[in-house]
Amino acid sequence: MLEQLDLTMVNWARAQFALTAMYHWLFVPLTLGLSFLLAFFETLYVRTGNEEWRRITKFWMGLFGINFAIGVATGIILEFEFGTNWSNYSWMVGDIFGAPLAIEGIFAFFLEATFFAVMFFGWDRVSKRFHLLSTWLVAIGSNLSALWILVANGWMQFPVGMRFNPDSARFEMQDIASVIFSPVAISKFTHATTSSFLLASLFVIGVSSWFLLKGRHLEMAKRSILVAAVFGLVSSAFVGFTGDEAAYTNARTQPMKLAAFEGLYKGTDSAGLVAMGVMNHDKVPGDDKDPFLFEVKVPGLLSLLANREPGSFVPGVDDLLYGNPAHHIVGINEKMVRGKVALAALASYKTAKQDGNAPAAAAALAAFAPQQDYLGFGYLKSPEEAVPPVPLVFYSFHIMVVLGTMLPLICLLFLFFTYKDTIAEQRWLLGLGVISVFLAHVASQTGWIVAEVGRQPWAIQNLLPVTVARSNLTTGAVQTTFFMFLILFTTLLIAEVRIMVKQINKGPEGN
């Protein structure tokens, strides 16, 4: 029985997926952002004919290659995990994910694989302009590859453009345009890519700062910082804009996630945005305890960000769980009732089909159709199961926002002192530049924690909880592979850092 399934297996499978995805995401943002920086450096070389820009391009291209080689195929493990640990989910979404992932494969193969070779092997062997075109196509191709996987992820957060087929037990694509252009997919793609551009800019600034601190390759470091700081600043403006768009979209599609971002339990008009705070870990939904031991709020700002309307109502966890008739919010209890009707109708349909009872099957389908949007709620045993781990989401969100505010300022300072031509003398800033590489990765990873932990308990929002998405495996099997991955990933990470540091130490002459 479903109730008797071992939840520990689900948690190990989730931990394994999180470990794999977070490891994969160490490499991806650097690939996405650095590819465009290479294109900028090389464009400057082709336009000016200055050999220093060519040296700079080749140096960063070397680091790009190392990052790409170590990171390549780490995402494939996620697909292994889908088939083994999450077989119900894989089966149910196969029709939706097939198209975007196939398109990703084609883009990755033709754009990246073909022009990647020209980019690395083609110096002096193809024309300058064709080489530059290849570098741009690698950048565009890499980022378009990311589009398709983020479209798939966006669909899980906001399932649109499909219908559930009760015969095949699959969600079937009805309208690919609404899947690709769903507001969540667009928001995910734009926020993930622009934040990756910022991360890559800080990587270039960080490595260049290290050169300046060591008094090596000064000209290359200053020029690299100039381009990266401009790119980082422009990107961070888009990060802010797309982040705001993501919050606005969340308020409409995943209001529980938004409430968890802010640790908001009781909804209110003119809701304030928590600038900083310490959560009360004894707080549970529905009680009267203060969710915060300490907090600093900006009055009214959350209402403005969530609804773009000052003074508007923002629902909290309790409103979403138990309902708020004054604001026309249906509680989870009521959704659970509808979900159980949908599940019972689906079960009756299956039995009627097996018995060859066509009228009963038709009646079951008629009962299923109006309640199918609540399918996932039928699996919940209590409304409180619909609440994600609020403290983890809250702290991750605020770490991301604080770093996301601080990192553009670092870019601005670098740009200012580079313009003044005193950057090499600002040792405190150069030290901060080196540290910012790590901080950018922290911001990037916490962003994914917010996105993925914030949507728990759902594998597919409102339709399929993670407890039902899983395969029927033993905990021990998943534990074994979890630790194998931990060892494999740690080894690869050590290899990358060592090769990267060795290459940086060689400097541009190492290419």
Place this chain on the structure above:
Amino acid sequence: MVRRIYDFYLEGFRSMTTGRTLWKIVIIKLIIMFGVLKIFFFPDYLHTNFTSDRQRADHVLDSITRPYTPPPAAER
């Protein structure tokens, strides 16, 4: 044309320095992933346990509706 492309890649690979180490890592990684992990630790659950899409669909439908399935007609 094919010869030129072949030479392009061949000379490119020959002139690699750090790239050789990276290729070794990529190849070892792919062998571990596809030759060990995929075969021994990550079989596709539905493809391993069922032979047709009909069986897979029935299994998933059964799995997601089990708590709500009424007893078989004979037991009713």
